[in-house]
Amino acid sequence: MADKNSEYEFEETMVTLTDEDGVEKDFYIDEIYEVNDKLYAAAIPAGVENITEYYVFRIRDLGNDDFEMEDITDEEEYDAAADAYEEKLDARLWNKLNEDE
Secondary structure (H helix, E strand, O other): OOEEEOOOOOEEEEEEEOOOOEEEEEEEEEEEEEEOOOOOOOOOEEOOOOOOOOOEEEEEEOOOEEEEEEEEOOOHHHHHHHHHHHHHHHHHHHHHHHHHH
């Protein structure tokens, strides 16, 4: 499902993920980006008032335009992917601040 978020002016894609306990949770995909030739997605929990956390997943191409989001178990890989996402957030904020001037 894609919605236009009027406050941030970008399209959001919602996905439903199942955790290790079998509980389904909805997330918005905020950013899809590449780090070291691997594709990642930053996901924000849906239905929260204040966004205080995000999750980063590796995206695996299954072919035929199908993709799967995988947990990242390597701490170094996760940190690199999370740092890249935070840089994108900083750039987005910087651009937004400069637009308002």
